[in-house]
Amino acid sequence: MNSTSEDFNEVLSKSKKILERYALCDSCLGRLFANLGYGLSNADRGRAIKTLLLLKAYNSLHGITDENLAKNLARTGFKPALTLLQAKEISVKIDACHLCRGLMERIEEIAEKTINALKDYEFDTFLVGATVPQHLAEEEEEIWRQYKINTGEMIKSELTREIGKQIEKQMHKKYDPQKPDITIIIYLGDTGEVSIHVNPSPIFIYGKYQKLKRGIPQTPFKDDNTQISIQTLIADPIVRAAEARGAKFHAAGREDVDVLTLGSGRPFIVEVQGPRKRTLNLKEIEEEINKNARGIIEVHGLKYVSRSMVAKIKALAEFAKKTYKATVEFEEEVTDEDAKKIEENFRNIEIKQRTPIRVLHRRVDKVRTKIVYWIKAEKTGPQRLTLTIKCQGGLYVKELIHGDQGRTKPNISELIGKKVKRIILDVVDIEEKT
Numbered sequence: 360m361n362s363t364s365e366d367f368n369e370v371l372s373k374s375k376k377i378l379e380r381y382a383l384c385d386s387c388l389g390r391l392f393a394n395l396g397y398g399l400s401n402a403d404r405g406r407a408i409k410t411l412l413l414l415k416a417y418n419s420l421h422g423i424t425d426e427n428l429a430k431n432l433a434r435t436g437f438k439p440a441l442t443l444l445q446a447k448e449i450s451v452k453i454d455a456c457h458l459c460r461g462l463m464e465r466i467e468e469i470a471e472k473t474i475n476a477l478k479d480y481e482f483d484t485f486l487v488g489a490t491v492p493q494h495l496a497e498e499e500e501e502i503w504r505q506y507k508i509n510t511g512e513m514i515k516s517e518l519t520r521e522i523g524k525q526i527e528k529q530m531h532k533k534y535d536p537q538k539p540d541i542t543i544i545i546y547l548g549d550t551g552e553v554s555i556h557v558n559p560s561p562i563f564i565y566g567k568y569q570k571l572k573r574g575i576p577q578t579p580f581k582d583d584n585t586q587i588s589i590q591t592l593i594a595d596p597i598v599r600a601a602e603a604r605g606a607k608f609h610a611a612g613r614e615d616v617d618v619l620t621l622g623s624g625r626p627f628i629v630e631v632q633g634p635r636k637r638t639l640n641l642k643e644i645e646e647e648i649n650k651n652a653r654g655i656i657e658v659h660g661l662k663y664v665s666r667s668m669v670a671k672i673k674a675l676a677e678f679a680k681k682t683y684k685a686t687v688e689f690e691e692e693v694t695d696e697d698a699k700k701i702e703e704n705f706r707n708i709e710i711k712q713r714t715p716i717r718v719l720h721r722r723v724d725k726v727r728t729k730i731v732y733w734i735k736a737e738k739t740g741p742q743r744l745t746l747t748i749k750c751q752g753g754l755y756v757k758e759l760i761h762g763d764q765g766r767t768k769p770n771i772s773e774l775i776g777k778k779v780k781r782i783i784l785d786v787v788d789i790e791e792k793t
C-alpha cells in the first residue's frame with residue numbers, strides 16, 4: 360500500500376470512530392479533513408466519507424454487515440443510510456450535529472441575510488469575519504485533539520468563506536482581505552441567532568481651505584454641535600453626500616479663532632466614517648461647501664487620498680514652513696529703526712518657546728524650539744508695524760511678537776522695548792513639502 364491509501368484508510372477509520380461518538384453533519388465531518396481533495400466543499404468531502412463508510416456497512420450480497428455503523432451514519436441525517444434502515448425497519452433518531460447544531464445547513468439563509476444587509480452600501484471589495492460561540496470552537500478543537508487530526512479547518516473559516524463565495528457570486532463583488540471597502544461581521548449567538556454587522560471602511564478626502572472671516576474656530580467648541588466651525592462647514596456636506604455615520608477632520612495645524620488663512624490655504628483631510636456611498640462627485644460637493652459657507656471659508660482641490668496621507672498632513676503641521684502676515688499695534692510710537700532691528704535680528708534664528716499661557720489648560724507645559732527664517736517689517740502707522748514672518752510650523756506667532764511674559768525668547772516686543780497692544784494675524788502660506 361502506498362502512503363496515500365494508508366492516509367485514506369486512516370481518514371475512514373477515524374471518521375468511523377468519531378461518528379460512533381458524535382453525530383456530525385456533512386460539513387462538520389468534511390471540515391476535519393479540509394485539506395484533502397480538490398475543488399470540494401467540506402460538505403462534499405463529508406458526504407464522500409459517509410458514502411464510503413456506507414459501502415463498508417452494507418453490501419447486497421450479505422446485507423447489513425455493520426449495523427452500528429449504518430445507524431451512526433443514519434443519525435447524522437445521511438439519506439442513503441436512513442433509507443437503508445427504513446427498508447430494514449430499523450428505527451433511528453436523527454441527532455442535531457454535535458458541532459454546529461445545524462448551523463452549516465443555514466449557510467444559504469445566513470448568506471441571504473448578509474446580502475440583504477449589504478444592499479444599501481456601495482462597495483467593490485469586502486472582507487467577512489465571524490464570531491462563533493466559544494463552546495463551538497472548543498468542541499471542534501477537542502475532536503482534533505482526541506483523534507489526532509491535523510487537517511481540520513475552523514468552523515469560522517468555513518462559514519466566512521462560504522458566505523464570501525455567495526457575496527462574490529450573487530453581488531459580483533471581490534473578496535479582498537487587504538483593502539476591503541466593507542467589512543462584514545457575522546455574529547452567531549449561543550441559541551443560533553444570527554446578526555450581521557456591516558462596517559464600511561472610511562474614505563479619505565483631501566483638500567485645502569482658506570479662512571476668509573475671523574471669529575470662526577476650526578473645530579466646534581466642546582459639547583456644542585450647533586456652532587459653526589470650519590470642520591462642520593467642510594465635513595457636513597461630505598457626510599451627507601456619502602450617507603455616512605460621521606467624519607473626523609484632520610488638518611495641517613490650526614489657526615486661532617481670530618486668524619485668517621489665505622494664500623494657497625491649509626491642507627485638510629476629511630475621514631468619512633461609515634459611508635454608504637463611496638463614489639462622490641467631489642466637484643459638486645466643493646461647490647456646495649463654498650456656497651453654504653457664504654464667504655467664511657473656501658475650499659478647493661478636493662480629491663481622494665489614502666489613509667497614510669493623514670499622518671503626512673499632521674507632520675506638515677509640525678514641520679512645514681509657514682508664512683504669516685501680522686499687523687501689530689504698539690502702545691507707543693514705532694520707528695523705521697525698530698523695523699530694521701527686527702529684520703536684522705530675526706534671521707534663521709532659533710526661538711525657545713514655553714507653552715503659551717493661553718493654551719496651558721489644554722497643552723503640556725514644555726519648551727519648544729522653532730525656527731524663524733526671516734521677518735519683513737514695515738512701519739504702516741504711527742504705532743503700527745506690518746510684519747511678514749516666515750517660520751517653522753508649530754511656532755506660536757502671537758507669542759513671538761508680544762513675548763508672553765518672557766516665555767518666548769527672543770521676542771519682538773522685548774527687542775524693541777515696546778509693549779504690544781493688538782495683533783491681527785493671517786496665515787498667508789503653508790508650504791506643502793515636509
Ligand SMILES: [Zn+2]
Nearest residue numbers: 384387456459
Ligand atoms: Zn455540523
